[in-house]
Amino acid sequence: xxxxxxxxxxxAQSASLASHTLCILPLSSRNAALTAIHxxxxxxxxxxxxxxxxxxxxxxxxxxxxxxxxxxxKRLDLSRPGKYEDMLKGILDVRDLPDPIGRVDLRTKLDExxxxxxxxxxxxVLLIIFEARPEVIANISALAxxxxxxxILKGGKESSHSFEAIARVISHALAGTEVPSDAIQxxxxxxxxxxxxxxxxxxxxxxxxxxxxxxxxxxxxxxxxVLGHADGLCSVxxxxxxxxxxxxxxxxxxxxxxxYPAACNAAETLLVHESVLTTVLPDVAAAxxxxxxxxxxxxxxxxxLGECLTKSQAAxxxxxxxxxxxxxxxxxxxxxxxxxxxxxxxxxxQALATNGHVASSxxxxxxxxxxxxxxxxxxxxxxxxxxxxxxxxxxxxxASAAEKFLSAVDSAGVYWNASxxxxxxxxxxxxxxxxxxTNKIHSRGPVxxxxxxxxxxxxxxxxxxxxxxxxxxGKRRYLHEKLEV
Amino acid sequence: xxxxxxxxxxxAQSASLASHTLCILPLSSRNAALTAIHxxxxxxxxxxxxxxxxxxxxxxxxxxxxxxxxxxxKRLDLSRPGKYEDMLKGILDVRDLPDPIGRVDLRTKLDExxxxxxxxxxxxVLLIIFEARPEVIANISALAxxxxxxxILKGGKESSHSFEAIARVISHALAGTEVPSDAIQxxxxxxxxxxxxxxxxxxxxxxxxxxxxxxxxxxxxxxxxVLGHADGLCSVxxxxxxxxxxxxxxxxxxxxxxxYPAACNAAETLLVHESVLTTVLPDVAAAxxxxxxxxxxxxxxxxxLGECLTKSQAAxxxxxxxxxxxxxxxxxxxxxxxxxxxxxxxxxxQALATNGHVASSxxxxxxxxxxxxxxxxxxxxxxxxxxxxxxxxxxxxxASAAEKFLSAVDSAGVYWNASxxxxxxxxxxxxxxxxxxTNKIHSRGPVxxxxxxxxxxxxxxxxxxxxxxxxxxGKRRYLHEKLEV
Numbered sequence: 001x002x003x004x005x006x007x008x009x010x011x012a013q014s015a016s017l018a019s020h021t022l023c024i025l026p027l028s029s030r031n032a033a034l035t036a037i038h039x040x041x042x043x044x045x046x047x048x049x050x051x052x053x054x055x056x057x058x059x060x061x062x063x064x065x066x067x068x069x070x071x072x073x074k075r076l077d078l079s080r081p082g083k084y085e086d087m088l089k090g091i092l093d094v095r096d097l098p099d100p101i102g103r104v105d106l107r108t109k110l111d112e113x114x115x116x117x118x119x120x121x122x123x124x125v126l127l128i129i130f131e132a133r134p135e136v137i138a139n140i141s142a143l144a145x146x147x148x149x150x151x152i153l154k155g156g157k158e159s160s161h162s163f164e165a166i167a168r169v170i171s172h173a174l175a176g177t178e179v180p181s182d183a184i185q186x187x188x189x190x191x192x193x194x195x196x197x198x199x200x201x202x203x204x205x206x207x208x209x210x211x212x213x214x215x216x217x218x219x220x221x222x223x224x225x226v227l228g229h230a231d232g233l234c235s236v237x238x239x240x241x242x243x244x245x246x247x248x249x250x251x252x253x254x255x256x257x258x259x260y261p262a263a264c265n266a267a268e269t270l271l272v273h274e275s276v277l278t279t280v281l282p283d284v285a286a287a288x289x290x291x292x293x294x295x296x297x298x299x300x301x302x303x304x305l306g307e308c309l310t311k312s313q314a315a316x317x318x319x320x321x322x323x324x325x326x327x328x329x330x331x332x333x334x335x336x337x338x339x340x341x342x343x344x345x346x347x348x349x350q351a352l353a354t355n356g357h358v359a360s361s362x363x364x365x366x367x368x369x370x371x372x373x374x375x376x377x378x379x380x381x382x383x384x385x386x387x388x389x390x391x392x393x394x395x396x397x398x399a400s401a402a403e404k405f406l407s408a409v410d411s412a413g414v415y416w417n418a419s420x421x422x423x424x425x426x427x428x429x430x431x432x433x434x435x436x437x438t439n440k441i442h443s444r445g446p447v448x449x450x451x452x453x454x455x456x457x458x459x460x461x462x463x464x465x466x467x468x469x470x471x472x473x474g475k476r477r478y479l480h481e482k483l484e485v
Numbered sequence: 486x487x488x489x490x491x492x493x494x495x496x497a498q499s500a501s502l503a504s505h506t507l508c509i510l511p512l513s514s515r516n517a518a519l520t521a522i523h524x525x526x527x528x529x530x531x532x533x534x535x536x537x538x539x540x541x542x543x544x545x546x547x548x549x550x551x552x553x554x555x556x557x558x559k560r561l562d563l564s565r566p567g568k569y570e571d572m573l574k575g576i577l578d579v580r581d582l583p584d585p586i587g588r589v590d591l592r593t594k595l596d597e598x599x600x601x602x603x604x605x606x607x608x609x610v611l612l613i614i615f616e617a618r619p620e621v622i623a624n625i626s627a628l629a630x631x632x633x634x635x636x637i638l639k640g641g642k643e644s645s646h647s648f649e650a651i652a653r654v655i656s657h658a659l660a661g662t663e664v665p666s667d668a669i670q671x672x673x674x675x676x677x678x679x680x681x682x683x684x685x686x687x688x689x690x691x692x693x694x695x696x697x698x699x700x701x702x703x704x705x706x707x708x709x710x711v712l713g714h715a716d717g718l719c720s721v722x723x724x725x726x727x728x729x730x731x732x733x734x735x736x737x738x739x740x741x742x743x744x745y746p747a748a749c750n751a752a753e754t755l756l757v758h759e760s761v762l763t764t765v766l767p768d769v770a771a772a773x774x775x776x777x778x779x780x781x782x783x784x785x786x787x788x789x790l791g792e793c794l795t796k797s798q799a800a801x802x803x804x805x806x807x808x809x810x811x812x813x814x815x816x817x818x819x820x821x822x823x824x825x826x827x828x829x830x831x832x833x834x835q836a837l838a839t840n841g842h843v844a845s846s847x848x849x850x851x852x853x854x855x856x857x858x859x860x861x862x863x864x865x866x867x868x869x870x871x872x873x874x875x876x877x878x879x880x881x882x883x884a885s886a887a888e889k890f891l892s893a894v895d896s897a898g899v900y901w902n903a904s905x906x907x908x909x910x911x912x913x914x915x916x917x918x919x920x921x922x923t924n925k926i927h928s929r930g931p932v933x934x935x936x937x938x939x940x941x942x943x944x945x946x947x948x949x950x951x952x953x954x955x956x957x958x959g960k961r962r963y964l965h966e967k968l969e970v
Contacts, residue, residue, distance in 0.1 A: 023892075024892045110914065116913055227926075252946075410505060413942045415945075416945045416946065417946045440608045440609055441608060441927040457930045462902055465736050466906035466912060
């Protein structure tokens with residue numbers, strides 16, 4: 001690792017060169033480097049916390065002047081109970097994960113003596129741009145080394161002292177390992193982001209770790225693929241069959257909204273089937289109001305709640321504006337929208353129910369009804385149009401309605417009777433998380449080490465030429481025999 | 486399918502909406518649509534060939550005026566023997582492939598009653614921009630429908646009559662199927678490419694099917710991920726241990742260069758270890774010259790060949806310029822470069838051989854020697870710096886040198902004793918090919934149907950909230966039990 005002040009071009013070129021050495025280091029060498037980083041960070045805790053205290057002092061001043069939010073202050077503070085230990089543990093957790101590199105997932109015998117193999121390998125050079133959290137350096141260095149990728153790290157100015165202290169410790173620790181020093185580079189100089197983002201020849205993937213503004217900026221200023229999500233606008237839909245599972249409904253909505261409202265996987269929109277406005281919604285609303293959540297309601301849901309809640313509760317309800325259904329509040333606010341029931345659809349539901357073709361379909365009448373349930377389709381359409389394709393949930397007792405929702409909602413996470421807050425690499429059991437992606441290619445949802453790998457095709461022959469194969473006389477035919485992996 | 490003249494925005498929006506219907510169609514419905522397309526194209530062969538003849542007449546005129554190359558003419562011609570039948574067969578081949586959608590590759594029990602599943606699904610909306618080949622419309626429509634993706638197709642002007650005829654036939658065929666008409670849209674109007682490339686909100690992946698210029702243009706003008714390759718600069722390295730397998734060396738180089746020189750997977754650079762300049766290279770060079778290949782040689786290889794070849798052969802040798810090692814000739818030309826042997830490295834090789842650490846390493850002395858063989862590293866470094874990361878090959882009798890090469894060369898295809906021409910979806914046994922990707926994320930190498938899919942995470946619970954889990958007292962722990970898929 002080097003704490004570099006060289007030009008972005010030099011930095012990217014040397015990282016690219018180093019990636020060619022790093023990519024072939026055996027697991028034992030990569031793991032030894034993680035052990036060395038862990039030991040060094042453990043031994044230098046006081047030095048690093050002292051540097052962090054300097055950042056915190058400056059941040060408190062900025063906060064007092066209204067230039068820095070409380071949440072940034074909180075993220076910056078490495079001295080919070082357990083935080084430093086979590087960082088240390090995270091390195092060992094990554095070390096102890098299975099090797100993501102060298103996994104063979106396809107083997108085909110193309111012909112006698114000609115075997116094809118697809119094997120996982122590192123992507124190459126990662127650019128990680130992050131904001132306040134200083135522990136991200138250790139975290140991302142560990143992930144990059146474990147997956148055999150070189151990384152260029154650029155931290156935010158609030159964490160510059162912590163960042164530099166951690167960088168020096170990691171740099172010193174890596175010097176005694178087989179990881180080349182240019183494989184992990186920490187960029188200190190300011191205003192280099194745009195230059196780095198233009199170096200798509202050397203940098204293969206950008207991972208912005210920070211708020212919406214940072215992610216949007218990165219996405220708008222580079223041709224390098226970006227892994228991440230700008231927004232986390234998650235929804236929960238209370239289906240008409242949620243009436244039988246009211247407790248679940250309350251639990252799922254409460255956890256989705258209140259467990260950690262500032263998280264990307266917190267719910268921002270509550271869709272409610274018309275028929276449960278007075279059965280399920282009042283309990284859900286009362287619980288939310290009790291926790292201080294502001295409910296921004298459409299006309300129907302506000303009217304229904306007005307009748308069912310106490311006067312003092314009802315007085316807290318707000319009117320939703322159209323833009324509330326496109327807003328990531330990241331706060332104790334939720335937008336509530338009524339999904340019209342079937343009887344609103346000008347008899348369409350009845351028409352479907354009596355449609356001989358549908359009723360006699362092999363899917364069974366309940367499935368067929370759900371498949372053509374216009375209110376379910378309306379909820380799905382709302383989510384596909386307004387959600388950020390992060391994580392969306394349906395609360396229902398109906399398995400067929402749930403499965404329809406899970407198939408048709410175009411989001412990284414589609415949940416049935418479970419809080420949107422489960423969208424997380426640790427909770428999914430990936431051991432660690434690079435970030436959460438709302439991309440439609442490569443990696444989607446919580447991204448573990450696997451997201452930092454790609455594959456290559458290895459073909460081993462005995463002098464074979466492609467011209468020998470074909471349909472004509474004297475031509476060889478491919479065997480295409482699948483071999484065990 | 487619709488042959489649209491609506492605005493690019495309307496086109497992309499309606500394709501996006503249609504993708505939400507298409508993505509949940511069962512395999513039987515998608516396959517039925519492919520059968521319908523096949524039947525219709527079979528029945529309307531004469532109409533389509535008549536339209537193609539019009540394109541050919543215009544193209545011949547353009548060619549006579551020097552405005553169109555012979556290779557474009559050839560690609561445009563649907564009446565060439567077997568070409569129409571190949572197009573028809575391709576549709577049934579795609580139909581008969583396994584369903585790429587709905588494959589579960591991860592199942593984890595997070596807790597009792599809380600199960601996570603990762604399942605493959607369509608990407609969404611594809612934009613395919615292609616040049617002369619009119620059969621690409623049928624091909625890509627089949628791939629898109631099979632994989633549940635909507636597609637917007639934009640063809641080149643040379644194939645406009647063929648394109649329109651095929652489009653009408655496919656459109657009519659699809660009208661009787663469950664595939665929504667906006668799912669496959671054919672854009673006729675000119676000058677819409679830039680507008681389409683800007684619609685990253687609705688279009689998820691661009692696949693340019695055409696020459697280097699088209700691919701570069703697309704890559705430079707969009708934020709939508711692009712699947713493909715601009716260049717195919719492939720290399721073959723004749724390792725020092727190629728002397729024992731001279732016949733293989735000749736066969737691999739000849740097939741790589743001469744089987745189809747205009748292909749992206751043809752070899753453009755021949756690297757030669759110094760020690761085989763007079764043993765293996767002369768036979769290889771004689772065979773290449775015999776087929777009319779121009780050899781652009783560096784000083785050492787030219788001198789060695791000058792001694793070994795006949796005078797008339799040697800007279801054909803050309804001098805390489807530096808840019809030849811960065812040129813995709815797509816023609817009967819190959820750049821030849823000598824890789825210095827160990828004795829040139831100022832005793833470095835000897836120093837390595839006597840290094841106690843290396844000699845006693847558990848890798849074994851032969852492996853260790855290869856791992857530190859400076860000439861092998863030099864060949865790998867040349868390829869990593871100059872190749873287009875498409876497909877590169879080593880010819881050697883040494884397994885350890887070959888494995889080192891396969892691991893360290895950063896290309897989609899890394900071959901040992903096999904022609905670079907094998908880099909192809911059909912040859913790999915994928916049944917069909919969307920294209921060949923030199924991307925470092927998502928899909929690399931020949932891309933089959935799998936490259937048109939992504940996955941989503943489905944989580945099914947019973948009202949679970951994430952706040953119930955943790956390390957504290959009364960908190961639940963995750964089980965993270967892997968289930969069979």
